[in-house]
Amino acid sequence: MGKQIDIGRVLANLPLFQQLREGEIANLAAGTREIGLGKGRILFQKGTLLEGFYVVVRGQIKLAFTSPQGNEKVVSLVGPGQSFGEAVMFMERPCPVMAQALEDSRLLHIAKQGIFAAIDHDSAFARRLLAGLSMRLHGLIQDVENYSLRSSTQRVIGFLLQLAGTPGSGSVIFELPASKHVIASRLNLTPETLSRILHSLIESGLITVHGRRIVVQEMARLSQFDDLPHPPCAKGG
Amino acid sequence: MGKQIDIGRVLANLPLFQQLREGEIANLAAGTREIGLGKGRILFQKGTLLEGFYVVVRGQIKLAFTSPQGNEKVVSLVGPGQSFGEAVMFMERPCPVMAQALEDSRLLHIAKQGIFAAIDHDSAFARRLLAGLSMRLHGLIQDVENYSLRSSTQRVIGFLLQLAGTPGSGSVIFELPASKHVIASRLNLTPETLSRILHSLIESGLITVHGRRIVVQEMARLSQFDDLPHPPCAKGG
DNA sequence: TCGGGAACTTGATGTAAATCAAGGCACGAT
DNA sequence: ATCGTGCCTTGATTTACATCAAGTTCCCGA
Numbered sequence: 001m002g003k004q005i006d007i008g009r010v011l012a013n014l015p016l017f018q019q020l021r022e023g024e025i026a027n028l029a030a031g032t033r034e035i036g037l038g039k040g041r042i043l044f045q046k047g048t049l050l051e052g053f054y055v056v057v058r059g060q061i062k063l064a065f066t067s068p069q070g071n072e073k074v075v076s077l078v079g080p081g082q083s084f085g086e087a088v089m090f091m092e093r094p095c096p097v098m099a100q101a102l103e104d105s106r107l108l109h110i111a112k113q114g115i116f117a118a119i120d121h122d123s124a125f126a127r128r129l130l131a132g133l134s135m136r137l138h139g140l141i142q143d144v145e146n147y148s149l150r151s152s153t154q155r156v157i158g159f160l161l162q163l164a165g166t167p168g169s170g171s172v173i174f175e176l177p178a179s180k181h182v183i184a185s186r187l188n189l190t191p192e193t194l195s196r197i198l199h200s201l202i203e204s205g206l207i208t209v210h211g212r213r214i215v216v217q218e219m220a221r222l223s224q225f226d227d228l229p230h231p232p233c234a235k236g237g
Numbered sequence: 238m239g240k241q242i243d244i245g246r247v248l249a250n251l252p253l254f255q256q257l258r259e260g261e262i263a264n265l266a267a268g269t270r271e272i273g274l275g276k277g278r279i280l281f282q283k284g285t286l287l288e289g290f291y292v293v294v295r296g297q298i299k300l301a302f303t304s305p306q307g308n309e310k311v312v313s314l315v316g317p318g319q320s321f322g323e324a325v326m327f328m329e330r331p332c333p334v335m336a337q338a339l340e341d342s343r344l345l346h347i348a349k350q351g352i353f354a355a356i357d358h359d360s361a362f363a364r365r366l367l368a369g370l371s372m373r374l375h376g377l378i379q380d381v382e383n384y385s386l387r388s389s390t391q392r393v394i395g396f397l398l399q400l401a402g403t404p405g406s407g408s409v410i411f412e413l414p415a416s417k418h419v420i421a422s423r424l425n426l427t428p429e430t431l432s433r434i435l436h437s438l439i440e441s442g443l444i445t446v447h448g449r450r451i452v453v454q455e456m457a458r459l460s461q462f463d464d465l466p467h468p469p470c471a472k473g474g
Numbered sequence: 475t476c477g478g479g480a481a482c483t484t485g486a487t488g489t490a491a492a493t494c495a496a497g498g499c500a501c502g503a504t
Numbered sequence: 505a506t507c508g509t510g511c512c513t514t515g516a517t518t519t520a521c522a523t524c525a526a527g528t529t530c531c532c533g534a
Binding site: 092127136141143 | 323326363364370
């Protein structure tokens with residue numbers, strides 16, 4: 001079923017390109033190529049120079065780095081409608097991470113030439129790009145905050161609450177966006193630790209788990225869950 | 238000696254504003270105010286909405302977040318000529334970190350209005366902003382990489398090598414940009430651990446330390462230093 | 475229906491770094 | 505001199521999480 005994609009239409013529906021004029025969409029589309037990527041295939045390795053950025057149309061892409069010892073750390077999971085690689089494109093430096101398809105995926109590659117032209121013609125577009133990069137930066141800061149001053153349990157809870165979305169209390173059901181192995185890496189945990197934490201949340205009656213399907217019994221209670229046996233006392237700054 | 242600052246001149250010398258035309262510099266300067274901040278004073282708390290961004294003229298600013306338990310994590314140390322807060326300004330969301338002066342400091346606050354005007358008039362300026370944010374994003378990714386898959390010793394070595402600058406081998410001398418307490422937090426370590434690591438580097442003859450003054454005896458040897466008693470074996474992905 | 479393997483769980487053990495607890499040491503005020 | 509008061513170091517102990525090592529369960533293909 002190699003359904004042909006209407007590149008212009010897909011581009012026009014991306015939040016980033018919303019208010020762009022037709023001529024500019026066409027211009028972008030001219031520099032855009034479609035990429036199919038089978039599950040497990042690597043799109044680019046760490047160190048690559050990017051001549052544009054990518055939009056996920058279908059499937060899921062994992063961004064990760066690998067340590068000299070061969071361990072792997074997932075930085076980001078990118079799903080349909082989301083994009084990646086903009087920052088690397090603007091920096092004109094080797095990409096700090098690798099990109100790999102977690103499922104059979106379909107991507108668009110948008111050449112930087114068209115993006116720069118759109119920036120020149122439409123300063124509102126430039127602002128949207130700036131806002132987009134800023135949001136991404138904000139997400140990374142949150143990651144740093146999570147890694148450096150939250151416990152593993154708190155990180156898992158935060159992740160679940162984020163997936164659950166609606167901050168209103170009550171019970172919510174949803175699916176993990178990837179295998180537990182990948183989720184664990186994203187949260188800077190080993191699969192074993194993630195398994196144990198989920199187990200303890202289940203035992204506390206806060207959630208139930210069937211495969212990737214999670215039911216949060218009550219958001220409010222989950223967000224207040226505190227694990228620490230010896231709460232360390234605050235120190236004035 | 239409250240020497241008055243020529244705001245226009247300072248702005249024109251910032252890398253970010255290099256090729257801006259005089260009229261635009263004047264426009265920016267009109268929306269810019271000067272801020273003096275005594276050592277230890279807090280510029281803004283986490284959660285503040287920023288109506289512009291800041292440039293450090295003199296002194297040093299620490300960006301950090303605090304955990305509910307009162308612990309503090311330094312995200313960034315900002316020195317003369319560097320700026321911060323752009324991303325928060327573009328996002329129009331509460332700032333995720335707090336900002337505090339580590340020394341008596343002098344800052345400029347540049348209103349977003351002027352920045353947006355400059356973006357509208359000069360797409361090259363927009364591109365420079367995009368590149369700047371991209372670089373910052375890159376720095377954060379490096380931080381995440383360091384925190385999540387480097388040991389504490391490797392983080393310290395990486396930090397020292399970065400301060401030492403010139404990748405050419407040989408001996409280099411420099412000063413730590415802040416107290417060891419602050420450096421430790423920036424590297425996600427306790428002061429005790431940093432002290433022990435520096436001690437072990439000294440014992441290995443790789444560096445010498447007198448207060449904040451560091452001498453790296455030989456860059457090459459320091460960068461190769463490996464501490465791990467049981468190097469874990471690689472696992473294929 | 476069966477078999478094989480990936481994904482996940484569970485338990486025992488190990489360890490890097492944090493925490494707790496005293497000291498040294500410099501430097502400025504009295 | 506002397507007394508403090510931060511800043512840093514050093515040592516003993518604890519701990520959260522990783523690692524190692526078996527099991528389960530589930531799923532998919534033959």
